Amino acid sequence: MGMTLAQKILKNHLVSGEMVAGTEIGIKIDQTLTQDATGTMAYLEFEAMGVPRVKTERSVAYIDHNTLQSGFENADDHRFIGSVCKKHGIYFSRPGNGICHQVHLERFGIPGKTLIGSDSHTPTGGGIGMIAIGAGGMDVAVAMGGGTYYITCPKIVKVELTGKLQPWVAAKDVILEVLRRLSVKGGVGKIIEYCGEGVKTLSVPERATITNMGAELGATTSIFPSDETTRQFLKAQGREEDYTPLSADADAVYDEVVEINLSELVPLAACPHSPDNVKSVEEIGKLKIDQVCIGSCTNSSLLDMLKVAHILKGKTVHPDVSLSIAPGSKQVLNMLAENGALAIMIDAGARILESACGPCIGMGQSPNSGGISLRTFNRNFEGRSGTKDGQIYLVSPELAAASALTGYLTDPRELGDMPEFKLPEVFTINDNMVVPPVAEEDMDSVEVLRGPNIKPFPVSGPLMDTIEAKCSLKVGDNITTDHIMPAGAKILPLRSNIPKISEYCFAVCDEKFHDRALELGKSIVVGGSNYGQGSSREHAALAPLYLGVKAVIVKSFARIHMANLINAGILPMTFVNEADYDRIDQMDELVIENVIAQIQAGNTVKVTNKTKGFDFVVSVDLSDRQKEMLIAGGLLNYTREKNQ
Numbered sequence: 001m002g003m004t005l006a007q008k009i010l011k012n013h014l015v016s017g018e019m020v021a022g023t024e025i026g027i028k029i030d031q032t033l034t035q036d037a038t039g040t041m042a043y044l045e046f047e048a049m050g051v052p053r054v055k056t057e058r059s060v061a062y063i064d065h066n067t068l069q070s071g072f073e074n075a076d077d078h079r080f081i082g083s084v085c086k087k088h089g090i091y092f093s094r095p096g097n098g099i100c101h102q103v104h105l106e107r108f109g110i111p112g113k114t115l116i117g118s119d120s121h122t123p124t125g126g127g128i129g130m131i132a133i134g135a136g137g138m139d140v141a142v143a144m145g146g147g148t149y150y151i152t153c154p155k156i157v158k159v160e161l162t163g164k165l166q167p168w169v170a171a172k173d174v175i176l177e178v179l180r181r182l183s184v185k186g187g188v189g190k191i192i193e194y195c196g197e198g199v200k201t202l203s204v205p206e207r208a209t210i211t212n213m214g215a216e217l218g219a220t221t222s223i224f225p226s227d228e229t230t231r232q233f234l235k236a237q238g239r240e241e242d243y244t245p246l247s248a249d250a251d252a253v254y255d256e257v258v259e260i261n262l263s264e265l266v267p268l269a270a271c272p273h274s275p276d277n278v279k280s281v282e283e284i285g286k287l288k289i290d291q292v293c294i295g296s297c298t299n300s301s302l303l304d305m306l307k308v309a310h311i312l313k314g315k316t317v318h319p320d321v322s323l324s325i326a327p328g329s330k331q332v333l334n335m336l337a338e339n340g341a342l343a344i345m346i347d348a349g350a351r352i353l354e355s356a357c358g359p360c361i362g363m364g365q366s367p368n369s370g371g372i373s374l375r376t377f378n379r380n381f382e383g384r385s386g387t388k389d390g391q392i393y394l395v396s397p398e399l400a401a402a403s404a405l406t407g408y409l410t411d412p413r414e415l416g417d418m419p420e421f422k423l424p425e426v427f428t429i430n431d432n433m434v435v436p437p438v439a440e441e442d443m444d445s446v447e448v449l450r451g452p453n454i455k456p457f458p459v460s461g462p463l464m465d466t467i468e469a470k471c472s473l474k475v476g477d478n479i480t481t482d483h484i485m486p487a488g489a490k491i492l493p494l495r496s497n498i499p500k501i502s503e504y505c506f507a508v509c510d511e512k513f514h515d516r517a518l519e520l521g522k523s524i525v526v527g528g529s530n531y532g533q534g535s536s537r538e539h540a541a542l543a544p545l546y547l548g549v550k551a552v553i554v555k556s557f558a559r560i561h562m563a564n565l566i567n568a569g570i571l572p573m574t575f576v577n578e579a580d581y582d583r584i585d586q587m588d589e590l591v592i593e594n595v596i597a598q599i600q601a602g603n604t605v606k607v608t609n610k611t612k613g614f615d616f617v618v619s620v621d622l623s624d625r626q627k628e629m630l631i632a633g634g635l636l637n638y639t640r641e642k643n644q
């Protein structure tokens with residue numbers, strides 16, 4: 001039986017388990033990436049493991065999230081990360097060099113390799129034929145130390161692309177269409193593999209837009225074949241030697257098939273407050289807008305920026321609209337400056353931001369109260385922009401630029417003829433903002449620089465045999481990590497200080513949660529389905545851990561967050577009978593007796609609601625390795641025990 005491309009790469013890297021969907025497999029990781037908002041923790045964890053030099057083929061640390069530096073905290077983190085990298089064998093992409101996923105695609109991604117990154121949009125690398133997966137910082141630390149990375153062997157969904165995009169319809173519209181059909185839960189436990197005749201009509205940056213936002217499907221990752229287009233991209237990046245042709249076997253068998261005729265797609269937008277709330281521009285109608293933000297790891301490539309410049313040329317941004325543009329990397333910004341596109345943008349009135357995440361993670365450019373903002377980003381969760389009642393629509397750069405000129409949501413097809421936008425034959429290459437590590441024999445000469453905001457991370461104790469705790473919080477469906485541990489300009493600088501950042505834990509849902517949890521000492525959180533969707537931030541597990549959360553009982557989990565809970569030593573449990581969710585209220589007293597024996601004996605656990613006087617059953621559907629890890633009190637304790 002033939003194999004899919006994802007299966008081939010996974011099989012090549014298989015260290016443990018068998019390629020059976022739904023069972024746990026361990027894979028060897030060739031490359032890792034971190035960014036600064038998750039990086040400090042990841043490197044503190046790496047240090048705690050005591051491995052002197054990374055064992056991967058390439059590990060890169062990017063500084064792109066916390067670049068506002070409104071206090072000393074960010075700069076201290078950057079210095080810490082830079083010095084750890086120098087010592088332990090990691091390449092350090094300095095602030096200003098660009099967004100991790102964009103730069104990694106340009107300069108480091110290699111078809112057929114495995115990459116894990118402490119950022120949920122790591123699947124961007126799937127645009128170049130990698131198996132690229134978002135993970136918690138601790139998993140990345142383990143992989144840097146040469147450890148195996150474990151995932152549930154995913155089902156493979158084939159997205160068969162036919163036809164060709166119409167002028168002004170974009171790669172963003174392809175992924176919005178996939179989201180419209182599959183929803184933010186539709187990809188859980190799956191890899192989305194793009195195939196078919198339509199693939200060759202898409203450039204590598206367009207493919208990367210699609211795989212990037214596959215994260216919003218909850219998918220393990222997404223992948224495109226590596227073909228002639230990939231070769232040309234790598235050649236233009238001066239890396240043709242990294243090219244290998246890769247594709248699925250003709251007789252590969254897929255678990256699901258989705259067919260998309262690119263010729264039939266129209267400009268789309270994800271409406272507030274979910275990436276799968278997708279409507280056509282026509283359906284939404286003539287919406288007056290206040291703000292347009294172009295950039296983020298989804299849509300900040302040179303090609304995107306050239307299209308935007310073309311649309312803005314000789315025009316002026318509408319007087320009621322603020323337009324900001326953040327090119328994705330130093331390479332992109334440099335080339336825009338060289339070819340005059342940057343001058344066109346400035347001339348039209350765009351506010352040029354540095355090559356970083358910026359507004360995408362609420363670092364500036366929060367819209368006005370109730371403001372309507374069109375963004376080329378990938379997430380529009382409530383409050384993420386920094387304005388609680390901001391109305392964020394996710395759109396393509398073409399649609400964003402056209403609308404910035406008219407002041408209302410505008411179908412870019414109204415722009416008329418579209419010229420052919422081509423990637424350059426040669427990109428401007430200058431890796432002078434990537435600092436290589438020192439040679440291994442010199443590592444002792446490098447001092448690791450720590451700032452006062454960098455506090456040790458909390459470590460769980462071994463699993464308690466009886467958990468008797470109150471439900472400190474009950475939340476609904478689709479709770480994102482932006483609810484659990486919000487980001488933004490005020491909170492993001494605290495990423496290296498768990499005691500401090502935990503003051504904001506769940507603040508979006510309930511401002512009193514922090515104090516209540518601390519007062520209770522230990523507690524249990526109850527939630528609905530797709531709990532923990534969104535980012536990879538392990539702070540969404542570490543802050544609850546610090547606040548005494550022992551278990552989380554929900555209808556279903558998002559993949560990365562569930563792994564982060566296990567790594568932190570917090571029990572993730574799901575209702576066997578979802579109706580039991582309705583029978584629990586906040587502050588109910590829940591008791592789980594003989595937890596260790598119960599999880600060792602099987603995959604279900606009995607919980608007693610002492611307040612309401614009934615028992616219910618929850619599922620703890622974990623591998624033996626995960627159970628051992630929970631019993632030991634999380635990944636670090638488990639690794640230490642194993643190494644003894």
Ligand code: MIC
Pocket residue numbers: 037038065118119120121134361487534535536537
């Ligand atoms: C995001 O887009 O939510 C982030 C900020 O990039 C996160 C990582 C983080 O919280 O630091 C992600 O996607 O994993």
Ligand code: SF4
Pocket residue numbers: 065099119121296297298356357360361377378
């Ligand atoms: Fe940065 Fe936004 Fe991409 Fe996250 S989604 S990595 S915040 S640009």
